[in-house]
Amino acid sequence: MLKKLIAFAILPTVIAVLIITSGNQQVKISETNLVTIDEFYEIPALPAVDTYGMVMEDYRVVEERIQRNESLYIILSRHGVTRETIHYIQQEASGKVSLNRMRPGQKYRVYINKNGASAFVWHRSAQEYTTITWDDEITVENGTIPVETQIATVSGTIRSSLANAISSQGVSQRLVVELANIYAWTVDFYGLRSGDQFRAVYENRYVNDEYIGIGQIKAAEFEHRGNVLRAYFFHNGEQGGYYDEEGNSMRRAMMRVPFEYNPRISSGFSHNRMHPILNQRRPHYGTDYAAPTGTPILASGDGVVTEAQHRGGNGNIVQIRHNSVYRTAYLHMSRFASGIRPGVRVQQGQVIGYVGQTGLATGPHLCYRLYKNNTPINSVTYDFPPDEGLGDEFMDEYRAEVKRLDEMLDGLLDSSRPLAGLY
Numbered sequence: 001m002l003k004k005l006i007a008f009a010i011l012p013t014v015i016a017v018l019i020i021t022s023g024n025q026q027v028k029i030s031e032t033n034l035v036t037i038d039e040f041y042e043i044p045a046l047p048a049v050d051t052y053g054m055v056m057e058d059y060r061v062v063e064e065r066i067q068r069n070e071s072l073y074i075i076l077s078r079h080g081v082t083r084e085t086i087h088y089i090q091q092e093a094s095g096k097v098s099l100n101r102m103r104p105g106q107k108y109r110v111y112i113n114k115n116g117a118s119a120f121v122w123h124r125s126a127q128e129y130t131t132i133t134w135d136d137e138i139t140v141e142n143g144t145i146p147v148e149t150q151i152a153t154v155s156g157t158i159r160s161s162l163a164n165a166i167s168s169q170g171v172s173q174r175l176v177v178e179l180a181n182i183y184a185w186t187v188d189f190y191g192l193r194s195g196d197q198f199r200a201v202y203e204n205r206y207v208n209d210e211y212i213g214i215g216q217i218k219a220a221e222f223e224h225r226g227n228v229l230r231a232y233f234f235h236n237g238e239q240g241g242y243y244d245e246e247g248n249s250m251r252r253a254m255m256r257v258p259f260e261y262n263p264r265i266s267s268g269f270s271h272n273r274m275h276p277i278l279n280q281r282r283p284h285y286g287t288d289y290a291a292p293t294g295t296p297i298l299a300s301g302d303g304v305v306t307e308a309q310h311r312g313g314n315g316n317i318v319q320i321r322h323n324s325v326y327r328t329a330y331l332h333m334s335r336f337a338s339g340i341r342p343g344v345r346v347q348q349g350q351v352i353g354y355v356g357q358t359g360l361a362t363g364p365h366l367c368y369r370l371y372k373n374n375t376p377i378n379s380v381t382y383d384f385p386p387d388e389g390l391g392d393e394f395m396d397e398y399r400a401e402v403k404r405l406d407e408m409l410d411g412l413l414d415s416s417r418p419l420a421g422l423y
């Protein structure tokens with residue numbers, strides 16, 4: 001068919017001779033002009049296939065969601081598939097996919113042709129699916145729909161909270177969590193003020209044109225108490241991370257707060273406070289976080305456990321030596337996490353124990369202490385030194401990326417603030 005079309009297009013003129021084969025008969029044709037791209041438009045399109053590789057014109061498709069208490073057996077039986085066929089499908093699927101993992105709400109498609117239902121697509125997630133066919137032979141294949149990303153931007157002014165400022169623009173709360181992670185070491189999110197501003201350039205992820213959530217934040221800016229802090233994502237080929245304009249890591253070597261969430265401070269660091277139980281003035285070289293008994297306590301940095309025992313008024317205490325400069329202590333624990341004992345290496349963010357009120361304590365809380373060169377320091381106000389920055393070998397590439405992202409950030413207007421010209 002294709003060859004005939006080309007032949008038809010170039011028949012009328014004579015310069016060169018070529019022979020092409022069409023079926024089993026040879027056709028002698030002459031040529032003057034080259035075949036132009038226009039001729040190719042006459043080539044019939046391939047039959048349309050859908051995302052799952054099924055030839056559309058062969059089938060009628062029913063798309064539905066799995067209901068409560070529905071199984072493959074129930075769904076296929078309803079479409080007239082025999083018990084025997086379903087049995088063979090289940091055999092063929094074994095080792096490839098667990099068909100009994102079907103959950104209410106998951107999407108599926110039944111493909112129906114002249115023989116009745118003959119194929120089934122089960123969406124295990126937005127991206128992952130399994131195609132089952134049984135028209136002539138039974139096949140079970142898993143597939144993945146590629147994720148498409150689009151760059152999106154958001155900016156705004158904080159009135160009550162960052163979460164409100166972002167959700168008022170219809171953007172996923174996931175972005176709030178991700179921003180909080182990027183700035184965890186540099187911005188006190190509990191100290192944000194009305195009027196603080198933010199901007200972000202990030203990815204939206206789509207599967208089959210369906211939004212499945214945000215992807216990487218490429219760049220962000222916080223204007224916090226007059227300071228502008230920009231962060232840029234950079235992947236050096238081995239790992240990705242966030243850096244400031246100069247290529248310093250946005251991460252700090254230590255977590256400011258040894259919890260997943262920031263609990264209320266019931267008593268701050270002080271050189272002279274009234275002790276609630278001893279009722280006398282003495283320094284409080286730690287920060288007390290009020291949290292329910294059993295709340296997980298995290299190691300605020302990588303290090304080695306140097307103590308895990310019950311020690312008088314401190315109750316159950318864990319100490320960690322992080323390096324030659326820093327060590328931390330965690331007091332009044334209800335219990336230690338399993339495996340936490342002297343000599344054990346722990347990682348930043350690892351659970352080392354649980355909040356309690358052992359020792360001298362009026363209620364469940366963690367007394368968290370940070371020492372720098374054996375001097376107690378205030379972990380809440382201390383300016384932690386940054387983690388390792390980008391190596392010199394990446395700086396040219398990084399600066400080019402920063403320039404590109406800066407242009408995007410600079411171009412962002414505060415979308416929650418009316419334009420002056422509109423008044």
Ligand SMILES: [Zn+2]
Binds near residue numbers: 286287367368
């Ligand atoms: Zn304390």
